[in-house]
Amino acid sequence: MIALKHDTIRPYGHTNTSKKEEVEHMFDNIAHRYDFLNHLLSAGIDHTWRKKAVDYIGQIQPLIIADLATGTGDFALESARLNPKKIIGIDISEEMMHYGRIKAKNKGYNHIEFVKGDSEQLNFPTDYFDAMTVGFGVRNYQNLEQGLSEMYRVLKSGGRLVILEVSIPKNSFMKFIFNIYFNYFCPFIGRLFSKDVRAYTYLNESVNAFPSGNDFVTILNKVGFKNTVWKPLTFGICAMYTCEK
Numbered sequence: 518m519i520a521l522k523h524d525t526i527r528p529y530g531h532t533n534t535s536k537k538e539e540v541e542h543m544f545d546n547i548a549h550r551y552d553f554l555n556h557l558l559s560a561g562i563d564h565t566w567r568k569k570a571v572d573y574i575g576q577i578q579p580l581i582i583a584d585l586a587t588g589t590g591d592f593a594l595e596s597a598r599l600n601p602k603k604i605i606g607i608d609i610s611e612e613m614m615h616y617g618r619i620k621a622k623n624k625g626y627n628h629i630e631f632v633k634g635d636s637e638q639l640n641f642p643t644d645y646f647d648a649m650t651v652g653f654g655v656r657n658y659q660n661l662e663q664g665l666s667e668m669y670r671v672l673k674s675g676g677r678l679v680i681l682e683v684s685i686p687k688n689s690f691m692k693f694i695f696n697i698y699f700n701y702f703c704p705f706i707g708r709l710f711s712k713d714v715r716a717y718t719y720l721n722e723s724v725n726a727f728p729s730g731n732d733f734v735t736i737l738n739k740v741g742f743k744n745t746v747w748k749p750l751t752f753g754i755c756a757m758y759t760c761e762k
């Protein structure tokens with residue numbers, strides 16, 4: 518496995534810590550503001566993207582669902598309407614999941630469990646999950662291919678995976694707007710509210726370095742997924758990747 522360009526983009530760029538440690542630290546830092554900023558910066562459209570993604574896995578009526586890089590659990594909460602037996606939210610940031618646990622409890626979703634864990638080294642048996650979701654997480658993996666291979670391993674044969682990721686629109690006007698928004702507006706608002714100077718600049722850098730669209734489809738197929746399709750959402754500012762094992 519070779520390191521992709523995005524593997525080298527890190528939040529703080531320290532020499533004595535790994536990308537993973539920096540990502541964990543960064544999300545622990547911004548967790549208390551994450552939901553507020555996420556919904557502010559996406560004007561709430563992120564809910565409609567997760568809804569679409571959950572509709573895709575809902576077609577196979579999954580009983581055990583994993584939401585990787587679950588953060589504050591919005592994807593896990595959205596999947597609850599499928600009435601599965603169990604949803605497991607997995608993340609390296611305890612602080613992010615702290616808020617997820619509160620939201621799940623408030624909604625009375627006892628079948629959602631939050632577990633600290635690394636998507637690149639999942640502590641679950643092979644062929645365990647019926648379906649998996651990952652929202653805006655794969656861009657942060659230290660080793661993307663390793664993370665996707667692990668996801669493939671723990672998914673059951675015939676199981677479905679859906680990934681949402683921020684993407685750069687193809688249309689030049691939308692790309693212009695997107696660049697202003699991501700290069701200037703997001704870092705400004707992020708700095709103002711989260712007090713982590715790097716977090717929302719890293720967001721922009723990591724989106725730029727991520728192998729999106731057909732390039733990402735190629736990587737998903739390389740690790741074994743099939744029927745892989747990607748779809749631009751909301752003028753291409755988000756991409757939805759769907760595939761099966």
Ligand SMILES: C[S@@+](CC[C@H](N)C(=O)[O-])C[C@H]1O[C@@H](n2cnc3c(N)ncnc32)[C@H](O)[C@@H]1O
Nearest residue numbers: 544586587588608609610635636652653654657
């Ligand atoms: C941008 S947040 C997304 C949270 C949530 N999925 C959503 O849709 O809002 C990215 C999350 O990925 C987590 N993450 C990054 N690398 C990870 C890894 N290797 N294993 C598990 N979680 C990881 C971070 O801790 C963070 O909570």
